[in-house]
Amino acid sequence: MSHVRIEGLTKRFDGKPPTVAVDDLDLEIEEGEFLVLLGPSGCGKTTTLRCLAGLESPAAGRITLGDTVVYDGARKVNLSPDKRFIGMVFQSYALWPHMTVRKNVAYPLRARKMSTALAEGWVEDTAALVDCTELLDRYPAQLSGGQQQRVALARGLVARPDLVLFDEPLSNLDARLRDQVRAELHELHRRSPFTAVFVTHDQSEALALGQRMAIMRRGRMEQLGMPQEVFEEPASEYVASFIGMSNRLELVRTDGGWVCAGRPVLGAPLTPPSAGASTVARLRPDDVRLVAHPDDLGTGDAGLPATVADVEYGGRHFDVMLDVDGGPGAGGSSSAAGVGDAPRVHARIPTGPAGGWARSLGAGDRVTLAFDPTDARFYAPDAGGAAAGEADAAATGDDTPVGVPAPATAGAPAGAR
Secondary structure (H helix, E strand, C coil), rough: CCEEEEEEEHHHHHHCCCCCEEEEEEEEECCCCEEEEEEECCCCCCHHHHHHHHHCCCCCEEEECCCCCEEEEEEEEEHHHCCCEEEEECCCCCCCCCCHHHHHHHHHHHHCHHHHHHHHCCCHHHHHHCCCCCHHHCHHHHHHHHHHHHHHHHHHHHHCCCCCEECCCCCCCCCHHHHHHHHHHHHHHHCCCEEEEEECCHHHHHHHHHHHHEEEEEEEEEEEEEEHHHHCCCCHHHHHCCCCCEEEEEEEECCCEEEEECEEEEEECCCCCCCCCEEEEEEEEHHHHHEECCCHCCCCEEEEEEEEEEEECCCCEEEEEECCCCCCCCCCCCCCCCCCCCCEEEEEEEECCCCCCCCCCCCEEEEEEEEHHHCCCCEECCHHHHHHHHHHHHCCCCCCCCCCCCCCCCCCHHHCH
């Protein structure tokens, strides 16, 4: 295990126009810490990981693993991946198809000429750690996706590297396997701590695995903190949007209170920290409740009249899409609309008992959306629409900037180190 320090890291890609993928990034990772880099496609998280691995050459900055400087732009130091004592777990597993699991896991030890570790059974010990002992004599083609990912994890850990890098390792698994392997990885790190950097665009993975998480935007850190801190107190509207506060209400202060899309906010008063004439409220779908009439608002609830646009059944919940101002023709329905336009709001409500009111909801129904003002987070509206769109448009895939050719994927030998 090693302490990791990143200072002033900058990475540019040539193009028309040129792109700054990592912009003067400073970051420290404590020994034994599991840090998650979270952000949408194009934010720089994978490029940062590849710079740590030595798979990309930065333009400037300094990277230190323990007592070893592996990159220093000023001193022209740039150690190749094989000289950085790291393990890497790829999204695509990158297992050698012609080798047994035993040989795949042993590859980093053989590449580093760690014959003593081979003789002392490090391969078998690591296989047992990730529950794939019975797979050692099989070939990758004989394994399921979850089994292949466990083998890839064993290969990344077997040499007991200073740092383990994870490049969206769960994204190729189906939902059930993803949850299972995520839980296994969390337990593994608790039992045998190792220093790790885990890249993902999935907030549930970040919250479950990270001891700290860094939300990235345009090659910089927008917020760094413990998962609970980032989830409960997002530092900016961009962070709020990305970690699940998808509902965006633009509010204007009037003599009578706050107005959204021309409709007064009913019920409990809103108390944004800023005294400005306008603000943006962010809410999670499961913080929005529905009642049939404004008179049904609970004590302490704020509310807005709305029209149901669509209802989706989700088993134990309904996903209800609503137009705040009563429907089409009143200014549109974009969640990033300007002040005075009609926002589209997503409410996730319990299914409720058979025959209940929630089960009768349909498109065109008039309702009142309700929320506790303490569940909302408020932000200045300046440039908020751009920040909101940036995070809300997050998509699956790598984060190579648009218009920039993707770097060549490293093969299994580099990934095994």
